[in-house]
Structures are given as structure tokens and as C-alpha cells.
Amino acid sequence: MRQIKHLSRPRPVIYLLKHVQSELRNALEDALAPAGLTASQMAVLSALSTESGLSNADLARVTFVTPQTMVPLLSSLEGRGLLVRHAHPSGGRARPARLTTQGVALLKTGWKAVQTVEEQMLHGLAAKEQARLRELLERCLAALRAEDSKTKEGSTVTRKMTEFRMGSAARSPSSR
Numbered sequence: 001m002r003q004i005k006h007l008s009r010p011r012p013v014i015y016l017l018k019h020v021q022s023e024l025r026n027a028l029e030d031a032l033a034p035a036g037l038t039a040s041q042m043a044v045l046s047a048l049s050t051e052s053g054l055s056n057a058d059l060a061r062v063t064f065v066t067p068q069t070m071v072p073l074l075s076s077l078e079g080r081g082l083l084v085r086h087a088h089p090s091g092g093r094a095r096p097a098r099l100t101t102q103g104v105a106l107l108k109t110g111w112k113a114v115q116t117v118e119e120q121m122l123h124g125l126a127a128k129e130q131a132r133l134r135e136l137l138e139r140c141l142a143a144l145r146a147e148d149s150k151t152k153e154g155s156t157v158t159r160k161m162t163e164f165r166m167g168s169a170a171r172s173p174s175s176r
Contacts, residue, residue, distance in 0.1 A: 031113035053096040
């Protein structure tokens with residue numbers, strides 16, 4: 001991996017979070033591979049263990065993939081006997097998914113791999129630091145979700161981006 005030259009100022013938190021997410025994804029993929037799972041497949045199995053009967057659209061939403069990506073993902077898991085999908089009782093195109101016994105067993109194996117990656121990631125942090133990190137991340141998530149619940153036009157982020165763009169456009173090239 002290429003080393004990045006460190007700047008004299010601290011790196012932005014959003015930059016660090018993105019890099020942690022990227023490394024975490026790679027570590028999860030590596031840890032889950034022996035079980036024959038990808039991180040996305042593990043997310044689907046985990047979501048279904050929490051709430052059985054989710055639709056393709058619901059699963060896509062909670063596992064951070066597009067609905068188009070979810071279709072082959074579910075087909076693959078269904079083909080391996082890890083979940084079953086049946087027509088919704090009220091009709092329509094929805095085919096709620098449920099874990100099979102095999103799916104539950106593989107999910108348990110997958111969770112052991114996920115826990116190993118989490119332990120690796122948090123290894124250098126004391127228990128109190130881990131709790132504080134979790135608390136801070138929950139607060140960051142809540143702040144972003146509060147923004148999501150506002151309309152696009154009314155959100156603080158959209159307003160600030162618009163103000164930034166307008167301010168940049170309003171300045172003459174000589175003042176930039």
C-alpha cells in the first residue's frame with residue numbers, strides 16, 4: 001500500500017472514517033471468505049436474522065446496496081439454500097425472504113469472523129475508549145440521520161453547500 005504523506009494539520013474526521021470503512025470492508029471480505037460469504041451476503045443474513053420476511057427493497061435499504069444489486073445477491077443465497085422467498089400473501093411482486101436452518105448456521109460462523117475483525121480493529125483501545133468511541137459514533141450517526149429527515153431544500157448541509165457555491169461564484173477570479 002502506498003504511504004500517504006502526513007500533513008502538518010490533522011486529517012479531517014470524515015477522511016479517517018472513509019479509510020477505516022474501506023479497511024474494515026477489506027478485512028471483513030477476507031475474514032468471511034473461508035465461510036464462503038461476502039460482506040454483503042453477511043449483511044443480508046444478519047438483517048434477516050433480526051427481521052424475517054423483509055422484501056428486496058427493505059433488504060437493499062438496510063444493507064446499503066441498490067435494489068438492482070439485491071436481486072442477484074438474494075438469488076445466490078437462495079440457490080445455496082441459505083434463505084427462501086415466497087410470494088407475499090397480499091400478492092404483488094414482493095417476495096419476502098426468510099433464513100433457512102442452513103442460513104442460520106452459516107450466519108453463526110460469519111458472526112465469529114465479524115467479531116474477530118472487530119476485536120482486531122479495537123485491539124489498541126481500552127474498554128472505556130471502546131465505549132466512548134461507540135458513543136461518539138452513535139451521536140455522529142444520529143446527527144446525520146436528523147439531517148436526512150429534513151427536506152433536501154431545508155437541510156443544513158444543502159444550505160451550506162449552496163452558500164459555499166454561491167459565495168465562490170460571487171467572488172471574482174482575482175479574489176480567489
